[in-house]
Structures are given as C-alpha cells and as structure tokens.
Amino acid sequence: RALVNFLASMQREPGLGADDVLVAVTTLSFDIAALELWLPLVVGAKVVVASRETAVDGLALARLLESAGATVLQATPATWRLLLEAGWWGKRDLRILCGGEALSRDLADRLLEAGAEVWNLYGPTETTVWSSVWRVEGSGPILVGHPIANTQLHVLDERRQPVPIGVVGELYIGGAGVARGYRG
Numbered sequence: 494r495a496l497v498n499f500l501a502s503m504q505r506e507p508g509l510g511a512d513d514v515l516v517a518v519t520t521l522s523f524d525i526a527a528l529e530l531w532l533p534l535v536v537g538a539k540v541v542v543a544s545r546e547t548a549v550d551g552l553a554l555a556r557l558l559e560s561a562g563a564t565v566l567q568a569t570p571a572t573w574r575l576l577l578e579a580g581w582w583g584k585r586d587l588r589i590l591c592g593g594e595a596l597s598r599d600l601a602d603r604l605l606e607a608g609a610e611v612w613n614l615y616g617p618t619e620t621t622v623w624s625s626v627w628r629v630e631g632s633g634p635i636l637v638g639h640p641i642a643n644t645q646l647h648v649l650d651e652r653r654q655p656v657p658i659g660v661v662g663e664l665y666i667g668g669a670g671v672a673r674g675y676r677g
Contacts, residue, residue, distance in 0.1 A: 495621035496527060498669040500535050502642035503528055506626055507590060507612040511537040515565040516558055518548040518572060524622050525593055529567055538565075548572070551579025558584055567614075569593040570600055583607030590614055592623060601629045613638060620644075621670040637664070644668035 503509065509532050517529035517540055533540035541561040547553040554576055558566060567590035568576075577600075589604050592614030604611045615637045616623040625646060627638025640646045648662040649655060656662035 495670050496531070498643050499527070499621045499623065499641065500532050502644075503532055503623070504536055505642070507588060507610065507614075507628070509533065509536050509538055509565060513538040513564045513588075514562050515540050515567070516554075516561055516563045517542045518554065518566070518568055520545070520548075523593070524618075525567060527622050528590075549575070551575040551577075551581060555579060555581040558587070563587060565590065567592070570596055573600060573604060577603055577607070581607070585609060588612070592616070596629070596635050598635055601635055605629065605631070616670070617666070619672050620666055621672075624666050624668075624670055640666075640668070641670070644670055 509515065513533070515529060515533045515538060517526065519526040519529055530540060532538070541557070541563070543554065543557055547557055563584065564586055565588045570591060571594065573589070573591060583606065585608070587608035589608040589611045591604065591611065596613045601611055601613070611629040613627040613629055613635055614623040615625045623641060624644050625638040625640050627636045629635060645667040647655060647665040647667070649665050650662050
C-alpha cells in the first residue's frame with residue numbers, strides 16, 4: 494500500500510508519463526530503485542537500466558543519457574557531480590531528480606543550467622522512499638519541500654509540540670509511507 498501511494502504521488506509530482514524515458518542508475522539494494530523500476534512500468538514509460546559500470550562512469554553515463562533519449566534521471570548528488578565533473582554538457586529536456594543526500598545550492602545551480610527541471614527529494618529510511626518533494630528554482634535555500642500524497646510533515650520541539658515557522662525543531666513524518674510499527 495505504501496509503495497502504491499508513493500508511485501501514484503510521484504506520477505503527479507515531479508511527474509512521469511508514457512512519453513518519458515527514465516534511465517535507472519541505482520543499485521537494487523537502495524530503496525530509491527523502486528521509483529526507477531516501478532514508476533515507468535506503472536505509467537507506460539520506458540526504463541533503460543544502466544549497467545553498474547556505466548552508472549559509476551560519468552562519461553559512459555552521459556553517453557547513455559543521450560543515446561537513450563532520457564527525459565528523467567534520478568540520482569544522488571554524488572552521481573550528479575560525477576556527471577558534471579566528467580564534462581557532461583547537460584540535456585535541455587531532462588527532468589533532474591536529486592535525493593539520497595543533501596543537495597547543495599552550488600550543485601543545484603549547476604543542475605538548473607543542465608536540464609529542464611531540478612527536484613529535491615527527501616525521505617529517511619523509515620519511510621517508503623521519498624516523503625517530500627521540492628522543485629528547485631533560481632535562488633534561495635534548498636528546501637525539503639512539501640509532503641507527497643497522504644503524508645504529513647511536522648516540525649516539533651523536544652516535547653513533541655509544534656514549533657512556530659522559523660523556529661528550529663525536529664522533523665516528524667506521518668502517513669501512508671511510514672514503516673508499520675516504527676517507533677522511537
């Protein structure tokens with residue numbers, strides 16, 4: 494149920510349709526591979542699975558993005574840096590999904606120049622892949638974003654009481670994606 498909720502939400506935002514081509518670079522042991530493998534199948538899109546050798550070689554990955562006609566790539570900031578450091582020139586129609594590590598402003602700025610859209614995705618291990626999404630725009634801070642469908646985000650203090658906007662607290666996540674039975 495949590496995976497179905499996640500896939501339905503991702504289909505809407507950041508979005509994936511039947512005309513898309515997603516290049517999958519994530520090892521199957523990492524939960525974000527669920528988006529790369531299942532979402533294209535759910536929406537009738539094409540998925541191109543990169544070999545492990547290609548996924549860790551910036552030049553080879555850049556060539557695959559071009560030859561496959563990729564319109565979507567989900568990767569960690571480390572993989573995006575690998576591509577850029579290999580001299581990747583970008584792809585104007587590429588929807589860039591970035592998650593698994595913090596997205597820095599400098600990397601976001603470079604990615605904004607390289608593709609059509611940049612999305613910051615956030616989700617801790619205790620939830621089903623991503624819990625929030627944020628379309629990165631020109632300037633300003635990189636935000637965790639807003640919750641995906643059937644998910645709630647709360648910033649709470651040490652007594653688990655909501656804090657006012659701008660006050661530091663701890664992020665609590667509720668809803669369909671939280672692992673069943675998870676406590677503490």
